[in-house]
Structure formats: C-alpha cells, structure tokens
Amino acid sequence: MSTIARIMSHALFPVRVDPLKSVEQEAEFSGSIAVSKLDRLQDFLQDDSGEAQVEIQFGHDEQGTALLRGKSHANVRMTCQRCMNPVEVALVTDxxxxxxxxxxxxxxxxxxxxPVIAEHESLELLPVIEDELILSLxxxxxxxxxxxHELVDTPKEVEKPVETQAPNNPFSVLEQLKKQ
Ligand SMILES: [Zn+2]
Incomplete structure (x- = not known):
C-alpha cells in the first residue's frame, strides 16, 4: 500500500474546509469522528463510545447550486427505554x-x-455531520x-426505532423560516 493510501484509510475527518475551493475542486473527504467530539449528539446517548464513519463530496448541481453530499454511519449506545440498560443503535444518514x-x-x-450556512473561507464540518446524526436518532x-412482549398496542413503525424521526428536529426551525 502506498503511503498516501495508508494515510487515507486511517484519516481523521477534517474539522473545517474552504467551502468555495472544495466545491470548485469537487473535493471528497472521508474518515472517522469520535463520538466523544460530538457533545450535542452525546446528550442523547448513554455514553461517548463509538465513532462515526463519514464520506462527503462537494460539487454543484446543473443550476450551479453549491452542494455538500454525504453519508455517515455510527454505532452508538443509547438507553433502553424499558430496562434502562445500554442498547447499541446503528445510526445511518444520507x-x-x-x-x-x-x-x-x-x-x-x-x-x-x-441549507448549510458557511463562512466564505471556512465551513465547520463537525457540526454539520453532528446535525445529520442527531436527525437520524x-x-x-x-x-x-x-x-x-410489551408493544401490543404500538403501531408497527415504532417497532423499528432506527427508522423513526428524531424528537427534536433542529432543521424544523429552518423549515418554518423557508415557508414564510
Ligand atoms: Zn432493554
């Protein structure tokens, strides 16, 4: 394996990038982020164990809108709402x-x-990924x-906790703003 490939495969995800340059170069980044670095996400978790694997790509659509596309998955530990012990949950977001x-x-x-609001020369990536992971909770x-054995009267969709909506959607405020 070349030195570069070896560095890539163990890469930590960049904390911030230059958004305009990244879009122009259609830059791609991948790597991992320790859950212990994501304080807001931790508020929903039993502990700070685990890490998120992230892949993102900058680019633009046919109208020239600058885009950040990506996906992330993380295995985290939440609190079981029935026995209050830790339960492993796989978060997946696209x-x-x-x-x-x-x-x-x-x-x-x-x-x-x-929307993701960036400074002209700096886009903080961790809060963006963190928001997406929180939305996937x-x-x-x-x-x-x-x-x-307890969910006799519960609708089917509640039985698949990973696919249900997060209770506090941080983007709902933005949604409201856009509709005005
Ligand atoms: Zn349990």
Whole structure:
C-alpha cells in the first residue's frame, strides 16, 4: 500500500474546509469522528463510545447550486427505554445540503436542499455531520427482546426505532423560516 493510501484509510475527518475551493475542486473527504467530539449528539446517548464513519463530496448541481453530499454511519449506545440498560443503535444518514453564505441565501435555496450556512473561507464540518446524526436518532431506543412482549398496542413503525424521526428536529426551525 502506498503511503498516501495508508494515510487515507486511517484519516481523521477534517474539522473545517474552504467551502468555495472544495466545491470548485469537487473535493471528497472521508474518515472517522469520535463520538466523544460530538457533545450535542452525546446528550442523547448513554455514553461517548463509538465513532462515526463519514464520506462527503462537494460539487454543484446543473443550476450551479453549491452542494455538500454525504453519508455517515455510527454505532452508538443509547438507553433502553424499558430496562434502562445500554442498547447499541446503528445510526445511518444520507444527506444532500445546499451551501449558502447568509440567511437570505438560505431562504432562496431550492426547496429540495436543506441549507448549510458557511463562512466564505471556512465551513465547520463537525457540526454539520453532528446535525445529520442527531436527525437520524430514533425517538425511542430499546432492546428487541425488551420491546417484543410489551408493544401490543404500538403501531408497527415504532417497532423499528432506527427508522423513526428524531424528537427534536433542529432543521424544523429552518423549515418554518423557508415557508414564510
Ligand atoms: Zn432493554
């Protein structure tokens, strides 16, 4: 394996990038982020163990909208809402965000994209990934065996905690703004 390939495979995810340059170069980044670095995500977790694997790519669509596309998965430990012991949960997220430089630009962004607001020379990547992971959190976490015998009256979708909506959607405020 070449030195570069070896560095890539163990790469830590960059903390921040130059958004304009990254879009122009259609830059790709991949690597891992320790859950212990994601304080807001930790508020929903039993502990700070685990790490997120992340892959992102900058680019633009046919209209020239600057985009940040990516995916992330992380195995985290939440609290089982039935027995209160730790339960492993796999978070999976896939996103396509429009890069803007002001609230005003965010309002005019094509509705199909969620906005991510960047400084002209610096885009902090960790909060962006963290938001996406928080959005992918299940509303309730519990062990399969803890759920099976008590969920008589619960609708089917609640039995798949990983696919349900997060309780506090940080983007819902942005959604409201865009609809005004
Ligand atoms: Zn349990």
């Amino acid at each position: 996103f396509e965000l429009g890069i803007v430089f002001s609230d005003e630009q965010a309002k005019h962004l094509d509705k199909q994209y969620e 299940p509303m309730y976490a519990y062990h399969k065996e803890c759920g099976d």
